[in-house]
Amino acid sequence: MTDIFTPALLSADDEVAVEEIQAMRRELSQVVRAPRRWQGTLRRAAQAKAIRGSNSIEGYVVGVEDAVAAVDNEPALTADQQTWAEIMGYRRVLAYVLNVATAPGFKLDEGIIQSMHFMLLEHELNKSPGLYRQGPVFVTSERGQEYAAPDAALVPDLMRALVRQVGESRGPALVTAALAHLNLVMIHPFRDGNGRMGRALQTLVLAKDHVLEPAFSSIEEWLGANTDAYYSVLAATGAGGWHPDRSTQLWIRFNLRAHHMQAQTVRRRFNDADNQWRLLDDLATEHRLPARVEDPLFEALLGFRVTRPTYMSRGEVDARQATRDLGRLSDLGLLTAHGQTKGRYYTAGPVLLAVRDEVRARRQPLSDPYPDLVATIAGVEAALRQARPTTGPATGDVLVS
Numbered sequence: 001m002t003d004i005f006t007p008a009l010l011s012a013d014d015e016v017a018v019e020e021i022q023a024m025r026r027e028l029s030q031v032v033r034a035p036r037r038w039q040g041t042l043r044r045a046a047q048a049k050a051i052r053g054s055n056s057i058e059g060y061v062v063g064v065e066d067a068v069a070a071v072d073n074e075p076a077l078t079a080d081q082q083t084w085a086e087i088m089g090y091r092r093v094l095a096y097v098l099n100v101a102t103a104p105g106f107k108l109d110e111g112i113i114q115s116m117h118f119m120l121l122e123h124e125l126n127k128s129p130g131l132y133r134q135g136p137v138f139v140t141s142e143r144g145q146e147y148a149a150p151d152a153a154l155v156p157d158l159m160r161a162l163v164r165q166v167g168e169s170r171g172p173a174l175v176t177a178a179l180a181h182l183n184l185v186m187i188h189p190f191r192d193g194n195g196r197m198g199r200a201l202q203t204l205v206l207a208k209d210h211v212l213e214p215a216f217s218s219i220e221e222w223l224g225a226n227t228d229a230y231y232s233v234l235a236a237t238g239a240g241g242w243h244p245d246r247s248t249q250l251w252i253r254f255n256l257r258a259h260h261m262q263a264q265t266v267r268r269r270f271n272d273a274d275n276q277w278r279l280l281d282d283l284a285t286e287h288r289l290p291a292r293v294e295d296p297l298f299e300a301l302l303g304f305r306v307t308r309p310t311y312m313s314r315g316e317v318d319a320r321q322a323t324r325d326l327g328r329l330s331d332l333g334l335l336t337a338h339g340q341t342k343g344r345y346y347t348a349g350p351v352l353l354a355v356r357d358e359v360r361a362r363r364q365p366l367s368d369p370y371p372d373l374v375a376t377i378a379g380v381e382a383a384l385r386q387a388r389p390t391t392g393p394a395t396g397d398v399l400v401s
């Protein structure tokens with residue numbers, strides 16, 4: 001078997017972190033199984049944040065509204081053509097993961113990984129979507145060469161080893177998924193898109209354990225919000241090249257920390273949603289509002305734009321009724337209108353913003369399971385960088401990190 005990165009032994013602290021994450025995931029899965037009015041909206045929001053987070057790491061940055069539009073397969077609001085093509089490519093990959101990887105009997109193989117890559121980059125055929133690279137690949141930054149991937153001739157065997165490792169793993173799914181992510185990124189099997197593929201593969205492997213919906217268990221949002229730390233731990237683990245003999249302890253802990261923090265965040269969002277809906281019910285009673293308007297009010301609370309066409313579609317109301325409802329919500333200070341008639345949209349108004357602030361004031365702070373980890377990773381990365389010899393100019397596909 002060709003050598004790839006293998007999981008480090010878990011310490012007592014790691015075992016505790018795994019147990020706490022799994023307990024939160026089971027708790028959240030029970031919440032999701034009981035129908036709640038806010039589930040669909042939070043699910044869409046979670047998918048949008050995963051798409052936005054993973055793509056932001058690669059420099060494809062879009063607003064919340066565009067990310068939600070991608071989930072809904074609607075046109076972009078503000079994103080440029082190139083960025084939108086990348087966002088929609090990743091949306092296709094994530095949709096595949098959410099809908100196929102969760103099916104009973106699903107089994108990962110190389111063909112699935114290559115198909116996912118084609119979905120990601122089918123808009124750029126010059127980047128050989130779905131095909132393994134045929135030459136060297138180097139990752140660079142403003143500081144110079146950061147990483148040299150293994151020889152292209154090794155890629156097929158390394159990818160077969162990756163698939164076998166996932167299929168044969170008997171350890172925690174959290175660790176198996178983290179190693180799949182790490183190995184794909186370090187093998188760098190494709191000319192482009194390896195980072196997004198690694199993160200999507202991690203979400204796919206997690207989806208196979210059927211504990212919690214992948215939309216709520218993905219850490220792609222968290223990684224996007226912690227890009228510098230993400231690159232640091234990859235640098236600390238890889239040491240500038242293909243070194244599968246190096247310890248994966250820091251990488252595993254980094255991922256366990258991400259899962260722990262993300263699970264706490266999702267749990268807090270569920271609690272917030274329950275509190276927000278209770279307050280929305282009170283407002284509806286106070287102003288004698290129909291129940292149908294609470295959905296767009298909840299979306300506005302989450303920071304989404306509300307438009308008349310979207311409200312008509314989801315609320316199953318005609319244009320005249322939608323205009324009256326949105327106008328009244330604006331008059332009451334629940335929504336604020338922006339723009340002219342054709343391009344008008346609505347955001348949370350002052351009354352609704354007060355509801356949001358009231359709910360946020362009740363939040364408990366998140367608990368960090370590894371409070372010293374980021375500093376430890378930074379120290380290891382700095383020591384490796386200081387010891388690394390200066391490299392000459394790279395020849396091959398050069399990817400900017």
